Amino acid sequence: MKSLYDFIVEPxxxxxSNKITIAGKELVVNTKIEDFKFVNRLAKVVETPxxxxxxxxxxxxxxxxxxxxxxxxxxxxxxxxxxxxxxDEWHFCAIDQIYLYxxxxxxxxxxxRCFVSPIKNTESLTLDKEKSLVGILKYDNSSLNALxxxxxxxxxxxxxxxxxxxxxGKRLYCMKSNDIVIKYEYxxxxxxxxxxxxxxxGGVNQSS
Numbered sequence: 469m470k471s472l473y474d475f476i477v478e479p480x481x482x483x484x485s486n487k488i489t490i491a492g493k494e495l496v497v498n499t500k501i502e503d504f505k506f507v508n509r510l511a512k513v514v515e516t517p518x519x520x521x522x523x524x525x526x527x528x529x530x531x532x533x534x535x536x537x538x539x540x541x542x543x544x545x546x547x548x549x550x551x552x553x554x555x556d557e558w559h560f561c562a563i564d565q566i567y568l569y570x571x572x573x574x575x576x577x578x579x580x581r582c583f584v585s586p587i588k589n590t591e592s593l594t595l596d597k598e599k600s601l602v603g604i605l606k607y608d609n610s611s612l613n614a615l616x617x618x619x620x621x622x623x624x625x626x627x628x629x630x631x632x633x634x635x636x637g638k639r640l641y642c643m644k645s646n647d648i649v650i651k652y653e654y655x656x657x658x659x660x661x662x663x664x665x666x667x668x669x670g671g672v673n674q675s676s
Contacts, residue, residue, distance in 0.1 A: 469515060470516070470517065470518045471515065471517050471518070471560060472519055473517050473520070473562070474560040474561055474562050474563075475514075475515065475524070475530075475561040475563070475566070476514040476515040476554060476558050476560060476561070477511035477512060477513055477514055477530065477532065477536070477558070477560075477561045478511065478512050478514055478559070479508050479510070479511055479512075479537050479559075480508070480529060481510065508537055509531050509534060509633070510529060510530075510531065511531075511536065511537075511559075511561065512527065512529055512530075513525065513526050513528045513530060514558055522563070523569070523576075524569050524578070525571070528569050528570060528571050529572075530561075530566050530568065530570070531566070531567045531569075531575075531633070531635070532565050532566055532567070533567075535551070535552065536550060536552045536559050536560075537550055537552075537559060538550050564579070567633075567642055568581070568583070568607065575607055575635065575636075576607065577607040577608065577609045579609070580609060580611055580644050580645045581607075581643070581644060582605065582607055582608055582642075582645060582648065583607040583633070583635065583641065583642050583643075584603035584605055584606060584623060584625060584640060584641045584648075585603050585604045585605075585606050585640055585662070586598040586599070586602075586603045586639070586660070587599050587602060587603055587604060587622075587658045587660055588658075588659045588660070588661040597661060598661040601624055601625055601627060602624050603622075603623065603625070604621070604622055604623075604658065604660060605617065605618070605621045605622075605623050605648070606619060606640055607619060607640075609645060611645040612645055612648060616651070617648060621651050622652040622654050622658060623648050624648075624650040625641075625643055625647045625648050625649060626643075626649055629643045629647035630642065630647070634666055637662075637666060638662055638666060639661075639662055
């Protein structure tokens, strides 16, 4: 059974990531289904679409848009399944709702998406903990590679195009290739900025 245009996926774990572990203790951080920040973004591919030929295969793990598994209340306050729900735990996922995929060895960006790690702000006359619009490219893509920009490079990016994600306990910004506007030379004092709460988050989520 194949969908024509959409992937068929199922959540990896629960549909919501409502708990974190800090110092060996489990804390509940969310009790509301309306809050998209805590929707599980990890999915396992059940079937691939007929219309598209991609590197993603059945069984791969992918990072997806929060609305795929998101539950909601209708106008009358009735709890409803996600609009992407198909049957049982299976959901439809459009090709533009996928950001990363993993075949069991490492994460790879999908399409024109890329991920940047923010760096610490070393300026003394500011309270900002991270440097604005500058970071280290963590997951590149073929479009950036063609321009000589690769994972590990120090890059600058445009404002308002980034989405904050938690990927394996790391806070990263997801954006598109054309949001990367410059490649910098390292000065030697660049350090990634990853807050402690991100490390306790563990898996994959979107925080803004």
